[in-house]
Amino acid sequence: xxxxxxxxYQEIPYEDEEREEEYDSYDFERSSERKIKNPNAKYIMFVxxxxxxxxxxxxxxxxxxxxxxxxxxxxxxxxxxQDIFAEKIVRGKILANDGTILAQTNVAWDGTETREYPxxxxxxxxLGYSAKGKAGIELNGxxxxxxxxAFLLERxxxxxxxxxxxxxxxxxxxxxxxxxxxxxxxxxxxxxxxVMEPETGKILAMVSKPDYNPNEIExxxxxxxxxxxxxxxxxxxxxxxxxxxGSTFKIITTLAYIRQNKNYENYSYDCTSSITQDDVxxxxxxxxxxxxxxxxxxxxxxxxxxxxxxxxxxxxxxFKETCDSLLFNQKLSLPFSYKQSSVTISExxxxxxxxQTSIGQGKTQMTPLHxxxxxxxxxxxxxxxxxxxxxxxxxxxxxVIKEYHSKEMAKLMTTQEAEALQKLMRGVxxxxxxxxxxxxxxxxxxxxxxxxxxxxxxxxxxxxxGYATKNGKTIVTTIIMEGAGSGSEYAVPVAGKLYQNYxxx
Numbered sequence: 001x002x003x004x005x006x007x008x009y010q011e012i013p014y015e016d017e018e019r020e021e022e023y024d025s026y027d028f029e030r031s032s033e034r035k036i037k038n039p040n041a042k043y044i045m046f047v048x049x050x051x052x053x054x055x056x057x058x059x060x061x062x063x064x065x066x067x068x069x070x071x072x073x074x075x076x077x078x079x080x081x082q083d084i085f086a087e088k089i090v091r092g093k094i095l096a097n098d099g100t101i102l103a104q105t106n107v108a109w110d111g112t113e114t115r116e117y118p119x120x121x122x123x124x125x126x127l128g129y130s131a132k133g134k135a136g137i138e139l140n141g142x143x144x145x146x147x148x149x150a151f152l153l154e155r156x157x158x159x160x161x162x163x164x165x166x167x168x169x170x171x172x173x174x175x176x177x178x179x180x181x182x183x184x185x186x187x188x189x190x191x192x193x194x195v196m197e198p199e200t201g202k203i204l205a206m207v208s209k210p211d212y213n214p215n216e217i218e219x220x221x222x223x224x225x226x227x228x229x230x231x232x233x234x235x236x237x238x239x240x241x242x243x244x245x246g247s248t249f250k251i252i253t254t255l256a257y258i259r260q261n262k263n264y265e266n267y268s269y270d271c272t273s274s275i276t277q278d279d280v281x282x283x284x285x286x287x288x289x290x291x292x293x294x295x296x297x298x299x300x301x302x303x304x305x306x307x308x309x310x311x312x313x314x315x316x317x318x319f320k321e322t323c324d325s326l327l328f329n330q331k332l333s334l335p336f337s338y339k340q341s342s343v344t345i346s347e348x349x350x351x352x353x354x355x356q357t358s359i360g361q362g363k364t365q366m367t368p369l370h371x372x373x374x375x376x377x378x379x380x381x382x383x384x385x386x387x388x389x390x391x392x393x394x395x396x397x398x399x400v401i402k403e404y405h406s407k408e409m410a411k412l413m414t415t416q417e418a419e420a421l422q423k424l425m426r427g428v429x430x431x432x433x434x435x436x437x438x439x440x441x442x443x444x445x446x447x448x449x450x451x452x453x454x455x456x457x458x459x460x461x462x463x464x465x466g467y468a469t470k471n472g473k474t475i476v477t478t479i480i481m482e483g484a485g486s487g488s489e490y491a492v493p494v495a496g497k498l499y500q501n502y503x504x505x
Contacts, residue, residue: 085146091115092145092167094127094137096176097204097391103127103138103214105167117214119176122183125236126174126206126389129217136236137389140336141170144402149395166396173202173391181501182207185494190231190482191461192238192368195498198376198467198476200406201385205498208237240339242365243480246451247302248463249360251374251421254299255413256322257310258420267295267310275305278351282308282359285450299424300432302448304359311358317347319357326374326412328366333409335388341366360451371465372478374412378425379445379467379474382418384409425466433488434466437496442470442503446495448488459483464491468499475502 090113094103102123106114115130117123128136138145148155148165158165175195182193182205195205210231212224224234235241258264271290274283284290284304290297298306311319320343324330328343344353344363356362369387377384386409393402413421425445428434437444446466453461462484467476477495484490 088164089146089148089167090164091130092148092396093169094141094145095169095171096174097172097202098176099171100176102172102174102176115214119180120215121211121213122180122207123174124211124214125208125238126179126203127214129214131218132221135234136336137170137172141390141393144168144170144390144393149399149401150397168401169394169396171391171394173204173389174206175204177501177505178205178498179207181205181497182494183209185497186481189484189490190237191480191484192236192241193494193498194238194368194372194476194478195502196372196376196387196476198379198474199385201376201387201409202391202406203387203389204475206236206238206389208235208241237368237480239337239367239369241480242339242341242367243461243463243482244362244364244451244453245360245366245371246449246461246463247304247307247360248371248447248449248451248465249364249366250299250302250307250358250449251378251425251447251465252323252326253307253310253314253358253360254295254424255326255417255421256314256319257295258417259322260314260318264295267298269293269298269303269306269309271298271303271305273305275308275355277308277312277355280352280355282355296424296427297431299447300427300430302428302433307358308355311354312351314354314358316345316349316354319354320345320347327370327410332370334386335390338369339367341370360449368478368480371463372476375465375467375478376476377410377412378418378421379469379476380418381415382411382413384412428466434464434492436488436492437466437468437499439496442468442499444468444495444499446492448492450485453483460485462490464488464495466495468495468503470503473503475499 090107091105093101096102101118103115103117106116108114117127126136128134128138130138134142145167148167150165155165178195182195186193186207186209190209193205193207194203196203210233212220212233227233270292271284273287273289274281282304285302290301290303290306293301293303293306297303323343323345328341331340332338342365343357345357349357353362357364373384373387386407388404390404392400392404394400422445425447428446428448429437429444433448434444434446437446444466445468446464449463450460451463453459460483462481463479465478467474475498477498479491479494481490
């Protein structure tokens with residue numbers, strides 16, 4: 001029997017494979033049908049994402065508002081919600097940094113509440129008032145003073161009985177002794193004093209005169225607002241008073257010169273008591289002739305003609321850049337209200353404006369607060385710490401609710417620049433116009449100023465800004481006495497009293 005022969009091998013598809021091809025074809029067709037049947041699907045998804053994004057944004061804004069904006073809005077003197085808080089809570093105390101009571105609410109037997117300021121006029125502007133609107137710490141800490149973190153059961157009990165809860169206390173950075181010395185040293189003079197810690201930004205004292213009695217704010221409100229003498233007793237001159245800085249501005253001019261001249265240490269000028277350029281004449285104080293001076297001597301003796309000469313040598317655009325870098329013509333991120341300092345130097349400035357600006361005259365306007373901030377940055381090797389007035393918040397029994405800490409605000413200059421200015425400010429004390437502060441009790445640095453104002457010649461404000469250090473502790477003082485005259489004669493002695501008290505403790 002012959003064996004059967006088969007032809008070439010042919011692959012025969014299995015039944016399962018045929019079905020798989022059918023399913024693939026079927027799925028493709030169904031998928032195509034789905035795409036055809038839902039042409040708006042991508043638009044629906046887009047709208048969904050938009051609404052989800054809006055929801056997340058709203059949620060984020062609500063969190064931001066409650067954490068950042070709510071206290072400021074509630075603190076506004078125009079916000080009527082304050083009255084609602086005051087109906088349920090007895091306003092908390094304001095304390096000094098050592099716990100001394102600076103403001104408190106006394107409740108009479110019939111429920112009548114009276115805000116009391118034990119130190120009267122001494123802390124008037126920095127504490128402010130809580131009647132007829134609000135100002136000072138009473139305004140900045142309003143949200144905290146009208147909140148209560150008393151023990152929960154106590155709050156529930158008071159709510160049930162319809163009684164008020166006791167508000168939280170604000171512990172300030174203020175030092176009672178320094179505040180009292182600054183206030184007393186001023187006598188009847190007008191002006192302001194600020195004392196700060198440069199390494200923390202804490203404001204230890206803030207005095208402004210003329211002042212008012214916050215205990216009598218309701219009965220004297222109309223007369224305070226109708227003041228016709230020009231004293232403006234409600235104005236906090238420390239934060240809102242703008243003055244020509246006079247020779248204290250030479251700190252800024254010097255920094256601009258250092259930045260534009262690497263060989264600034266070789267500077268030399270022959271002072272003959274005045275300088276004239278393009279029919280503009282600048283005279284030294286009391287027409288004094290200083291002779292040949294270098295930069296340290298010009299700074300220590302506060303030689304006007306030398307600094308006018310320095311100003312004329314500067315690139316005006318870069319001079320403006322230095323002023324801007326030192327926070328002139330800018331809004332400041334501060335936890336309390338203030339007035340903005342200004343300087344008008346620019347590429348278009350004429351000879352008169354350049355020379356006047358270089359010695360702190362002309363259109364330049366500066367607040368004592370701003371001057372204190374610049375001085376603090378110099379004392380702190382170029383770093384400006386954010387000024388603040390509130391240390392912490394605690395409930396009425398002393399339990400701390402919240403603490404506030406130091407924050408760096410800006411690096412205004414390099415360490416090398418700060419050290420150069422420190423050396424020059426030390427020379428003002430050892431060999432210049434602030435020699436009354438040259439003592440073994442502490443090491444002082446500073447710059448004095450006599451700033452002319454108005455149209456009448458010879459009238460000038462008395463300025464001093466500087467700092468002192470001993471055993472690792474440093475404080476900054478900035479002082480202006482309106483119309484008093486020479487900074488070395490009037491402002492410097494006030495600084496000496498403050499330094500003496502601080503370092504003797």
